[in-house]
Amino acid sequence: MWDYSEKVKEHFYNPRNAGAVAENNATGDVGSLSCGDALRLTLRVDPATDIILDAGFQTFGCGSAIASSSALTEMVKGLTLDAALKISNQEIADYLDGLPPEKMHCSVMGREALRAAVANYRGEALEDDHEEGALVCKCFAVDEVMVRDTIRANHLSSVEDVTNYTKAGGGCSACHEGIERILGEELAARGETFVPAPTKAKAAKKPQLVTLEVPEPAPALAADSGKLTNLQRIRRIEMVLEAIRPTLQRDHGDVELLDVEGKNVYVKLTGACTGCQMASMTLSGIQQRLIEELGEFVKVVPVSAPAHAQMAGV
Amino acid sequence: MNNVYLDNNATTRVDDEVVQAMLPFFTEQFGNPSSMHSFGNQVGLALKKARQSVQKLLGAEHDSEIIFTSCGSEADSTAILSALKAQPERKTLITTTVEHPAVLSLCDYLASEGYTVHKLAVDKRGRLNLDDYASLLGDDVALVSVMWANNETGTLFPVEEMARMADEAGVMFHTDAVQAVGKIPLDLQHSSIHMLSLSGHKLHAPKGVGVLYLRRGTRFRPLLRGGHQERGRRAGTENAASIVGLGVAAERALQFMAHENSEVRRLRDKLEAGILAAVPYAFVTGDPGNRLPNTANIAFEYIEGEAILLLLNKVGIAASSGSACTSGSLEPSHVMRAMDIPYTAAHGTVRFSLSRYTTEAEIEHVIREVPPIVAQLRKLSPYWSGDGPAQEADKEFAPVYA
Numbered sequence: 232m233w234d235y236s237e238k239v240k241e242h243f244y245n246p247r248n249a250g251a252v253a254e255n256n257a258t259g260d261v262g263s264l265s266c267g268d269a270l271r272l273t274l275r276v277d278p279a280t281d282i283i284l285d286a287g288f289q290t291f292g293c294g295s296a297i298a299s300s301s302a303l304t305e306m307v308k309g310l311t312l313d314a315a316l317k318i319s320n321q322e323i324a325d326y327l328d329g330l331p332p333e334k335m336h337c338s339v340m341g342r343e344a345l346r347a348a349v350a351n352y353r354g355e356a357l358e359d360d361h362e363e364g365a366l367v368c369k370c371f372a373v374d375e376v377m378v379r380d381t382i383r384a385n386h387l388s389s390v391e392d393v394t395n396y397t398k399a400g401g402g403c404s405a406c407h408e409g410i411e412r413i414l415g416e417e418l419a420a421r422g423e424t425f426v427p428a429p430t431k432a433k434a435a436k437k438p439q440l441v442t443l444e445v446p447e448p449a450p451a452l453a454a455d456s457g458k459l460t461n462l463q464r465i466r467r468i469e470m471v472l473e474a475i476r477p478t479l480q481r482d483h484g485d486v487e488l489l490d491v492e493g494k495n496v497y498v499k500l501t502g503a504c505t506g507c508q509m510a511s512m513t514l515s516g517i518q519q520r521l522i523e524e525l526g527e528f529v530k531v532v533p534v535s536a537p538a539h540a541q542m543a544g545v
Numbered sequence: 546m547n548n549v550y551l552d553n554n555a556t557t558r559v560d561d562e563v564v565q566a567m568l569p570f571f572t573e574q575f576g577n578p579s580s581m582h583s584f585g586n587q588v589g590l591a592l593k594k595a596r597q598s599v600q601k602l603l604g605a606e607h608d609s610e611i612i613f614t615s616c617g618s619e620a621d622s623t624a625i626l627s628a629l630k631a632q633p634e635r636k637t638l639i640t641t642t643v644e645h646p647a648v649l650s651l652c653d654y655l656a657s658e659g660y661t662v663h664k665l666a667v668d669k670r671g672r673l674n675l676d677d678y679a680s681l682l683g684d685d686v687a688l689v690s691v692m693w694a695n696n697e698t699g700t701l702f703p704v705e706e707m708a709r710m711a712d713e714a715g716v717m718f719h720t721d722a723v724q725a726v727g728k729i730p731l732d733l734q735h736s737s738i739h740m741l742s743l744s745g746h747k748l749h750a751p752k753g754v755g756v757l758y759l760r761r762g763t764r765f766r767p768l769l770r771g772g773h774q775e776r777g778r779r780a781g782t783e784n785a786a787s788i789v790g791l792g793v794a795a796e797r798a799l800q801f802m803a804h805e806n807s808e809v810r811r812l813r814d815k816l817e818a819g820i821l822a823a824v825p826y827a828f829v830t831g832d833p834g835n836r837l838p839n840t841a842n843i844a845f846e847y848i849e850g851e852a853i854l855l856l857l858n859k860v861g862i863a864a865s866s867g868s869a870c871t872s873g874s875l876e877p878s879h880v881m882r883a884m885d886i887p888y889t890a891a892h893g894t895v896r897f898s899l900s901r902y903t904t905e906a907e908i909e910h911v912i913r914e915v916p917p918i919v920a921q922l923r924k925l926s927p928y929w930s931g932d933g934p935a936q937e938a939d940k941e942f943a944p945v946y947a
Contacts, residue, residue, distance in 0.1 A: 240855075243852070243855060244856075244859065246925065249924065249925050250924070250925075260927070260942060264888040264889065265876060265877075265888055266876070267849050267850075267868050267877060267888070267892035268849075269927060269928075269942070270927070271927040271942060288925075289925060289926060289927035290925055290926070290927070291847065291848065291849055291889075291892075291926045291927055291928055292849050292852065293849050293850075293851035293852055293868065294851055294852055294855045296849070296852075297852060297925060412657075
C-alpha cells in the first residue's frame with residue numbers, strides 16, 4: 232500500500248467540492264485513460280473581477296488523484312485566475328503534506344486541468360504539451376521521457392552523464408540497469424554502441440553542494456491574459472535566469488540561455504555548476520520558476536556547449 | 546466486522562498446524578541436515594517427510610523429483626534457464642501474454658539477449674488458441690512455459706493437453722502452477738509435464754519456500770551451484786523449518802481439497818452473484834466456467850481500482866486490483882489488456898480471492914459493503930452521471946491529453 236499522508240487520506244475519504252459546479256463558466260478536461268487518471272474541473276468565475284467563486288471536480292482515478300483534485304479546488308477558490316495559474320505542482324503536493332514520487336503526476340493533472348479550464352474560460356486553445364513516461368528513477372522521480380530527451384539533446388553516452396544531467400540514478404542506483412537499457416537503445420539509434428563504464432575503485436571525493444535560494448523576482452509585469460509572443464516569452468525566461476544568476480555566481484557557477492524550442496528551454500550551466508551532482512536540483516528549481524512565471528509548462532534541458540553546436544548543425 | 550481477508554492469491558495466512566510443526570526447527574532441531582551428528586540427522590529425516598508430502602500433493606512419481614527452492618520465482622527462473630543451458634542449440638521459448646512477471650520479465654530479458662520468445666495471445670475470456678500453439682512447436686523450441694491458473698482471473702489453461710502436444714513434438718514443458726497447487730487436484734505422474742513451479746505461501750505455508758518439480762530424466766542445469774543439497778540441483782543450506790512447514794501445508798491442502806472445490810467455490814459464487822445483482826455496469830473477467838474455485842475478478846466500470854481498494858480497506862476488506870496506480874506503472878494489468886478489456890473497466894478490476902478460512906458472514910459483509918463504495922466513487926467520476934454512464938462517455942468527456 233502507498234505511503235499516503237494523513238492529509239491525502241483525509242481529502243480522499245472526504246473530498247471537498249466533488250461534482251460539477253452549478254452555473255459554471257469554465258471547464259477543463261484532462262487526463263489519460265490508459266494511465267487510469269482523468270479529471271474534469273469546473274469553475275464559476277466572476278467576469279468582473281476574474282475571481283474564482285466556486286470550483287468543483289469530477290475524477291476517475293486513484294486515491295491521490297482524488298485527493299489532489301480536492302486540494303486544488305480548495306486552493307483556487309477565492310483566487311483570481313492569474314493567481315490560480317501560479318499554483319505549482321509542488322504547492323499542491325505540499326498542501327497534502329507530500330505525495331509518493333510515483334504519484335506526483337496526480338498533482339500535474341490538477342494543474343493541467345486548471346490551465347485547461349482557464350483557457351476554456353478565456354476562449355483560448357490549449358496546446359498539448361504534456362508528456363509523461365514511466366518512472367525510471369524513484370529516488371528523484373525522473374521519468375523515461377526526461378532521460379531520453381536529455382540523452383538526445385546532449386549526446387550522452389554513460390550512466391554517469393545521465394546522473395549528472397538529470398539526477399536519475401544518483402540515489403540508490405537500482406535503476407542503473409534501466410538507464411543502461413535506455414542508453415543502449417538511444418546509442419543504437421544514433422549508430423553507436425553502448426559501452427558500460429569500467430568498474431573502478433570507490434571514489435573518495437565528495438560532491439560540492441550548490442544550494443539554490445531563488446530570490447523573489449522583481450515585481451514583474453502583471454501577468455497579462457493572452458498568449459505571450461515569442462519575444463515576450465524569451466524575455467521572461469531571461470528575466471528568471473537573471474534573478475537566479477546571483478545565487479549561482481555566489482557558488483562560482485553560472486547559467487546561460489542557449490535556445491528555446493517549443494516547450495524545451497535549453498540552458499548551459501557553467502563554472503562550478505558543470506558536472507555538479509546538484510546541477511539537476513538547480514535545473515528543477517529554474518524550471519519551477521519558469522513554469523510559474525510563464526504560466527505554462529516548460530522543460531529545462533541542460534546542454535553542454537559542444538552538444539549544442541552539434542544540435543545547431545543538424 | 547474487522548479484517549475480511551480476500552487476497553489469498555497474493556498470500557495466505559500460515560496454517561496453525563504448520564506453525565506448530567515448524568517451531569522445533571528453530572530451537573531444539575536447529576542442526577544442519579548435512580551434518581553427521583544426530584542434530585543434523587533428525588532434520589534430514591524431517592526434510593524427507595516433507596518431500597514426500599509435496600510429492601503426494603502433486604501426484605509425482607518419485608520424491609526425488611521435488612527440489613526445494615526459496616520461492617516460486619526461483620523455481621520459474623531455474624526451469625527456464627535450465628532448459629536453455631541444457632539445450633544450447635535451441636533458441637526459442639513459447640509462453641503466453643498473461644504469465645506472472647516471474648516468467649514474463651525473465652522472457653523479456655532473454656528476448657533482449659537474442660532468444661526468440663513467442664507469447665501466445667488470449668481471447669476476451671482469457672483463453673488460448675491451441676492451433677496457434679501447435680504451429681509454433683518445433684525443433685528450435687527449448688521450452689514451453691505456460692501457467693496453470695492465472696493469478697488475476699483464476700482462468701485455467703489446458704496445460705496437461707499442451708504438455709502432451711509439446712512432448713509429441715519433442716519439446717520440454719514447464720508450468721508455473723503457483724496459483725493452482727493446493728486448489729485443484731494434480732496428478733503429475735500421469736501427465737507429460739517436465740517441470741512445475743509452486744510457492745509455499747500461496748497454500749498456507751510461510752513465505753520464502755518454493756518447489757521446482759523436475760520429472761526424472763529431464764535434462765537439467767542448476768541455477769545455483771556450490772553444494773550437494775537437493776542432489777546437487779539447488780545448492781544452499783536447506784531452509785529446514787520452512788520446508789517442514791511446506792510439508793505439513795501440503796498434507797493440509799490435500800485434506801481440504803474437497804472443501805476448496807465445494808464450500809469455497811460456493812462462497813465465491815455467492816459473493817460474485819451478490820455483487821453483480823447489486824452493482825450495475827460490473828462484469829466478471831476471465832473464463833467463469835473454467836477457473837480456480839477461490840477467485841472472483843470483477844470489473845467495476847467507470848471507476849478506478851486503487852480508490853476502490855482504499856475504501857474497502859477502510860471497512861476492513863482486503864482485496865487487490867489490476868489498476869495502474871496500485872503497481873505504480875502507467876498501464877493497467879497486462880492480463881486485462883491482453884483480454885482487451887477497455888481501459889474504463891480494466892482500471893476498475895478488483896480481485897477477491899478466498900481461502901478455506903473465509904466464512905459466510907464475511908462474504909455477506911462484503912456483499913453489503915461493495916455497492917455503496919462503487920456508488921460513492923461513481924458519483925465522483927466524470928464518466929458517470931446519475932444512474933448510468935454519461936451519455937456516449939467518450940464524447941461527453943474527452944480529456945485533452947492522451
